[in-house]
Amino acid sequence: MIRLNIEPLTRAAFAPFGEVIDTEQREHFLINNGNCRRYHRLASVETAAGGHAVISVFRARAATFPLALSLVERHPLGSQAFIPLNKQAFLVVVAPPGQPPAPEQLRCFLARGGQGVNYYAGTWHHPLLALTSDDDFLVVDRDGEGPNCEEHPLPQVWLEKPPHGV
Ligand SMILES: NC(=O)N[C@@H](O)C(=O)O
Numbered sequence: 001m002i003r004l005n006i007e008p009l010t011r012a013a014f015a016p017f018g019e020v021i022d023t024e025q026r027e028h029f030l031i032n033n034g035n036c037r038r039y040h041r042l043a044s045v046e047t048a049a050g051g052h053a054v055i056s057v058f059r060a061r062a063a064t065f066p067l068a069l070s071l072v073e074r075h076p077l078g079s080q081a082f083i084p085l086n087k088q089a090f091l092v093v094v095a096p097p098g099q100p101p102a103p104e105q106l107r108c109f110l111a112r113g114g115q116g117v118n119y120y121a122g123t124w125h126h127p128l129l130a131l132t133s134d135d136d137f138l139v140v141d142r143d144g145e146g147p148n149c150e151e152h153p154l155p156q157v158w159l160e161k162p163p164h165g166v
């Protein structure tokens, strides 16, 4: 049985899996006559095989802990971004693109309030893990023809609740 450690979400640590969407210490430039900062291209949207990008809202129930992770999935034809609309923290479980991951390859990150993630096409990940009930996330991913969700079952991988007040 494997219990995943929870790591802080940083751009460097998440680089093999995708991009971190946040504004802390990020480059920006002024637009709209100096009334607005543009944090430009924090992440890129991938849509392959004739697909197109769509914007959705996911309203998620909070995960309950300890949590047995039963699967990971990947979207080979497109990226997938999750941006919390209420700046709530959430959990991100990922493994690098490529062969279906062994449990030891899984990484768990805590996205603190205000951080979002963009999974590269093909990055293995657990479906959205919210920590707050009815939490809303803006989701940008690919819609269109073709198989874009592959699942891989996991044996005995557990996740404990993150420390309080994260
Ligand atoms: N099913 C769906 O659209 N969501 C998953 O891809 C997910 O990563 O939460």
Ligand code: NI
Residues within 6 Å of the ligand: 073, 075, 080, 125, 127
């Ligand atoms: Ni997904």
